[in-house]
Amino acid sequence: MTSDYKRFALTRAGQAVIVVLLAYVLTFLVISVLPGDAITNTLRDPQHGLSEEDIQRIVAFYGLDQPVIVQLLLSLGRFLTGELGFSLQSNLPVSQIVGDALPSTLTLATSALLIAIVFAVVIAYGAQYLPGRWAAIVRSIPSFFLSVPNFVIGLVLIELFAFRLHSFTTTDPNSPVATLFAAITLAIPVSAPLAEVLIASLDHESRQEYALVARSRGLSEAKLFAKHLVKPSALPSVAMVALIVGELLGGSVITETIFGRDGIGTVVQKAVTGEDQPVLQAVVSLSAVVFVAVNLVADLASPLLDPRVKLRESKLREKVSA
Amino acid sequence: MTATLGYAQLRNVGTASKRLTAGLPPVTVVLSFAVILLVILWSLVPGLFTSFSPVTGDTASKLAAPSAAHWFGTDYLGRDQYARVVYGTASSVTSALVAVLIGLVVGSIIGLASGFRGGWLDSVLGRFVDVLLAIPGFLLAVVIVSSLGFQTINAAIATGVSAVAVFARLMRAEVMRVRSATFVEASYLQGGNRLHALLGHILPNAYRSVLVLAVLQFGTSILIIASLAFLGYGDPPPASDWGLLVASGKTYVTAPWLVYAPALVIVVTVLSVNRISRWLRKAK
Numbered sequence: 001m002t003s004d005y006k007r008f009a010l011t012r013a014g015q016a017v018i019v020v021l022l023a024y025v026l027t028f029l030v031i032s033v034l035p036g037d038a039i040t041n042t043l044r045d046p047q048h049g050l051s052e053e054d055i056q057r058i059v060a061f062y063g064l065d066q067p068v069i070v071q072l073l074l075s076l077g078r079f080l081t082g083e084l085g086f087s088l089q090s091n092l093p094v095s096q097i098v099g100d101a102l103p104s105t106l107t108l109a110t111s112a113l114l115i116a117i118v119f120a121v122v123i124a125y126g127a128q129y130l131p132g133r134w135a136a137i138v139r140s141i142p143s144f145f146l147s148v149p150n151f152v153i154g155l156v157l158i159e160l161f162a163f164r165l166h167s168f169t170t171t172d173p174n175s176p177v178a179t180l181f182a183a184i185t186l187a188i189p190v191s192a193p194l195a196e197v198l199i200a201s202l203d204h205e206s207r208q209e210y211a212l213v214a215r216s217r218g219l220s221e222a223k224l225f226a227k228h229l230v231k232p233s234a235l236p237s238v239a240m241v242a243l244i245v246g247e248l249l250g251g252s253v254i255t256e257t258i259f260g261r262d263g264i265g266t267v268v269q270k271a272v273t274g275e276d277q278p279v280l281q282a283v284v285s286l287s288a289v290v291f292v293a294v295n296l297v298a299d300l301a302s303p304l305l306d307p308r309v310k311l312r313e314s315k316l317r318e319k320v321s322a
Numbered sequence: 323m324t325a326t327l328g329y330a331q332l333r334n335v336g337t338a339s340k341r342l343t344a345g346l347p348p349v350t351v352v353l354s355f356a357v358i359l360l361v362i363l364w365s366l367v368p369g370l371f372t373s374f375s376p377v378t379g380d381t382a383s384k385l386a387a388p389s390a391a392h393w394f395g396t397d398y399l400g401r402d403q404y405a406r407v408v409y410g411t412a413s414s415v416t417s418a419l420v421a422v423l424i425g426l427v428v429g430s431i432i433g434l435a436s437g438f439r440g441g442w443l444d445s446v447l448g449r450f451v452d453v454l455l456a457i458p459g460f461l462l463a464v465v466i467v468s469s470l471g472f473q474t475i476n477a478a479i480a481t482g483v484s485a486v487a488v489f490a491r492l493m494r495a496e497v498m499r500v501r502s503a504t505f506v507e508a509s510y511l512q513g514g515n516r517l518h519a520l521l522g523h524i525l526p527n528a529y530r531s532v533l534v535l536a537v538l539q540f541g542t543s544i545l546i547i548a549s550l551a552f553l554g555y556g557d558p559p560p561a562s563d564w565g566l567l568v569a570s571g572k573t574y575v576t577a578p579w580l581v582y583a584p585a586l587v588i589v590v591t592v593l594s595v596n597r598i599s600r601w602l603r604k605a606k
Contacts, residue, residue, distance in 0.1 A: 015452075022453040031469055143600065147592040149545050149565070151552045152585040155572055163575060250460030254549055268461070269553065272468040284465055288456040 009300055016296045023288035024079055024281075028072050031277050054091065061086070062278070079285065085278040089270070094282045097267060104174070105263035108255065109248040111183035112190065116244070119191035120237075124198035128206065129221060139199065145192040150251055154185040154258035173260045182259040186251050190244050197240045201233040235305055242298035246291045351601045354594035361591055365412035374402035376409035377560045387579065394583035398574060403567070407584050410562035414551075417478035417563075418543040424482025425543075426536050429489025436490065437497030438520060447490070454487035463546060467555045474547070474556040474563060481546045485539055492535050496528035503527075534603045541595035548588055564588050 058064070062085065063071045078085060084094035126138040161167040161181055168177040205211060206229060214224050249264070256265035264283060271279035346352065364371060380400040388395045394403035436447040454462070466480035500506060506523050514522070548565030550556055556563050559570065564584045571580030 015449075018449065019452045019456050022449065023456045026453055027457065027465065030465055143596050144593065147541065147545075147596055148589050149548050149552075149568075149585070151549060151565075151568060152581075152589065155568070155581055155585070159575075159578055159581075246455075246458035247460075250458035250464075253460065253464065254552070257553065268464060272464060272555075275468070280465060280468070284457060284461055287458050287461055291458060292456050 012299055016292045020289050020292050024285045027281055027284045031281055032068055084282040087276055087279050089274040089276045094278050101264045101267045104261055105252050108182055108252055112186035112248055115183055115187035116191035116194055120194035120198050123195040124202055127199045128202050142192040142195045145188050150189055150254045151258055153188050157181045157185055182255050186255045190247050194240050197236050198233055201236050202229055205229045205232050238298050242295045245294045249287045347601060350597055354597040357590055357594040364408045365415045368408045371408050372405040374405035376405045376562055395579040397580055403580055403583055406562040406567055407587055410564055413474050414564045417474050417547050418540055420478040421481035421543040422536055422540045425485030425489050429486040430493045432490040433493025434497055437494040451487045451490045459484040467550055472555050477547050477550040477556045481543050493532055496531055497524055500524045500527045534599055537599040541592040544592050
């Protein structure tokens with residue numbers, strides 16, 4: 001741990017905190033563009049069965065009778081202390097709603113990430129080592145994956161494997177097999193950029209002189225791949241995995257809807273239809289926290305993984321444009 | 323993107339226009355252009371492609387399988403699915419265009435200002451772009467459309483806003499690349515002012531990459547807007563946006579063509595757009 005690295009780590013961590021706070025403010029501003037009486041509509045909706053006192057309490061809690069800036073500061077202050085407020089629809093604490101939905105989405109997103117990594121490695125390996133024509137076909141797979149909407153993949157998988165082959169039933173969305181297919185649905189579009197990055201860096205590395213030297217020493221292509229090419233290609237892939245986390249969170253809205261899973265995506269959908277601002281605010285800002293944290297870890301890890309990496313202050317912007 | 327221009331590449335730039343007319347692009351690219359042309363015609367003059375109405379159907383022939391008369395079959399009201407797809411094109415494609423335009427214009431302005439002006443403005447705008455990036459794109463689009471109201475045009479605006487960051491970043495990188503090039507310095511030495519350098523040298527050199535991204539983003543926008551329509555965040559029926567058609571078709575398990583036909587149209591369109599974008603990037 002050099003003092004250079006410490007300074008780099010502290011600066012990046014500080015920036016991450018600022019970005020999260022600003023993301024909270026931005027989300028708040030976007031959400032409060034909603035016409036003011038939408039909140040009162042939601043609150044006074046007889047379906048929610050809120051008494052006049054409940055409503056008064058909620059209005060006071062969120063400062064709904066005060067200017068937006070006061071509401072923002074109130075809300076931001078609570079967010080900083082980990083207080084997420086109450087749902088306007090069900091009057092339950094937002095942290096409880098999110099906590100209940102989280103395990104399902106975590107299972108889905110983690111499995112999807114693993115599957116996406118497997119897909120990407122297989123595609124990249126095929127693109128590198130299959131004979132000419134096949135390699136060309138494999139190389140076009142990522143672009144195909146990027147062109148198919150998430151919901152189409154899900155519907156096709158359900159049609160094929162649930163309705164025709166009876167591999168799983170849609171009435172039990174949390175069974176392992178149903179979860180697997182939901183994860184594949186989410187993984188396919190996500191694996192595409194990862195595969196593209198892997199293919200590009202493998203192409204680059206296998207042209208380097210050290211690869212030529214290894215080949216001339218008689219190393220087989222498979223050994224060259226495992227021993228020499230994987231490690232330097234891993235670094236850009238780690239950065240890409242960190243970026244993909246956002247897509248996993250966004251994509252879960254669609255995937256959970258199609259497969260009928262109860263997760264964060266379903267919570268978002270309900271909050272959108274019910275104009276449940278505190279829930280929406282919490283989910284979006286927590287997603288930003290997750291995204292920023294994962295990217296911070298990836299940024300902090302990369303100089304440790306590869307000593308050639310220069311310590312730069314903000315890598316996020318450059319990384320994505322690569 | 324950051325590669326320095328070698329002699330060979332510089333020569334290529336000069337002969338690019340010649341090469342375009344000399345050799346035809348690959349077959350897949352020609353096919354992609356044909357698909358896009360068809361899609362544009364569908365959105366401009368849908369009446370030429372089908373004699374059926376997209377809103378009224380013949381309930382006697384509801385949920386009919388694809389046939390010579392009804393290419394994509396009919397839906398639960400006996401409406402011709404092909405007609406619904408064709409008439410839904412205008413809204414699906416225009417909204418994707420609107421989204422790209424918003425991302426392109428706003429993003430480019432931010433990127434230009436950021437890269438050209440530098441200093442504190444770059445830091446402030448850079449942080450803003452970081453914030454836009456930190457919120458997952460689709461989630462951001464969902465939140466924006468929910469606060470603007472469920473309409474296709476709002477879905478387009480939301481999609482556009484969530485694309486701003488990508489354009490801003492690319493434009494900034496391109497401007498930074500060109501800003502300190504020798505020919506820009508030479509232009510200053512000859513008495514050119516900053517505006518001249520910006521309009522005469524920096525923009526023309528940056529627009530090519532941005533154009534490639536815009537084409538790619540057009541495909542992505544079609545997908546995002548279709549997803550928003552699928553969730554019911556676009557215009558309600560009888561509008562027939564592609565994503566909405568898939569969503570309403572999925573209830574009829576016995577009539578899978580109601581899902582597959584519009585889904586195939588989305589996939590083929592986006593595939594073509596992506597192919598063209600890749601070709602443009604190579605031709606660069």
